Amino acid sequence: MILIMGVAGAGKSYFINQLAGKQVVEEGTDLETCTQSCSLVPVDIGPSQILVVDVPDFDDTIRADSEILQEIARLLAAQYQLGVNLKGIIYIHRITDKRYSASALKNLEMVKKICGDAALKNVLLVTSRWAEIPEDVGLNHERELKENFWAYMIARGSNMCRFRSDRNSALSVVSQLLVKDTIVLGLQRQLVDQEKPLNETEAGSYLNDDLERLKMAYQLELASLDKKLEIFESDRAPTRQIQHDWHKEQDRLKQAQDQQQSLQRHVGSEVRGEIDSAKRRKSALGQALAFVPAAINMLGLFVGIPSIATDNL
Structure with missing residues (x-):
């Protein structure tokens, strides 16, 4: 398995479609993504x-972000406990980007936290969109x-490579991971082996x-709005707007609190229980976990399989 x-x-998504030699996942635009949840895509490479x-x-x-991390954590905990081999992570970055955005920095930091230093040797840092930029500019960005x-x-062992937007290039990139030993990510050890709740893992x-x-x-802003309400208590127009802003900040604070609460889950033990329950419902599946189709079926409890990718099963 490769992330x-x-x-x-x-x-x-474009990389995955090129790797498969056909469209198996939907593609987004330069600014928007079609990848709203983890999708497991079986891809044939030779035999x-x-x-x-x-x-x-x-x-x-x-x-x-907390919701996305929980989904990734559930998938990785299931993959680890089911014994499906993990080869590594391909992290794709546009070579056309003139600067490293805050969003890119957060995503890169999360990759590091999910992997842990020991697993970074199985990370490929891949640059894309080389045809959209002069070679010398791309070399400077690189x-x-x-x-x-x-x-x-x-x-710490990660390697850089270029994706040239065709299937041969995608196959070349993936081949670099396929020859490596399988790995266990830091997040997996923390969730499953050490049985930590998600909020105590590095990620x-x-x-x-x-x-x-x-x-x-949010709390500082609420305190500021409370003071404004006292000042404009007798003035209806500004008070109405301040109250609106206060409720908006209160909603944001509640969302942050809810997200923190959701990170307290013991994902490793939850996933173990779901796997055991599934095995009991269909014991024959538990005897066939060494076979890829059975592993895909079991992993399907924790991640979606796009309908246009099921022809590969």
Whole structure:
């Protein structure tokens, strides 16, 4: 199994379609993503079949980061406990980007937190969209990535490569992971082996700290609005607007609190219970876990399989 990660518009879904040699997942635009949830895509490469996961990006405009991490955590906990081999992560970044955005920084940091330092040797840092930029400009961007933003990961074994937007290039990229040993990610060890709740893992703690900063900002804004309400208590027009703003900030604070609460789940034990329950319902499945189709069926409890990809099963 291989995870495909990156910001919206980096070309994750396009990469998977090129790898498969046909459309198996929907593609988004430069600014929007079609990857709203993890999708498990079986892809035939020669005589072998691999499982590729199209992973949604963090800092999404629709789904909360905590929700996305929970989904990834459930999938990885299931994959680890089912004994499905994980080869690594392909992180895709547009070489056309003139600067490394805040969203890109968050997604890259989450990759590091999910992997842990020991697993970074199984991460490929892939640049895309080379045909859309002059070669010399692309080389300058590539050098900056290598020397600055990706230096930490490269020093710990991650490799850089280019995706040239065709199937041969996609196959070449994936082949670099297929020859590597299988790995266990830091998040998997923390959730399953150490039985930590999600908010005590490195990835969960990173998001929880973000939420704590947001909560403090919302609380400060609420305190400021409370003072304004006292000042304009007798003035109906500004009071109405202040009350509207107060309720909006209160809603944001409640959302942050709810997200923190959701990160307290013991994902590893929850997934173990669901797997055991499924095995009891269909014991024959438990005897066939070494076979890929059975593993896909079991993983389907935790992640979607796009309907246009089921022809590969």
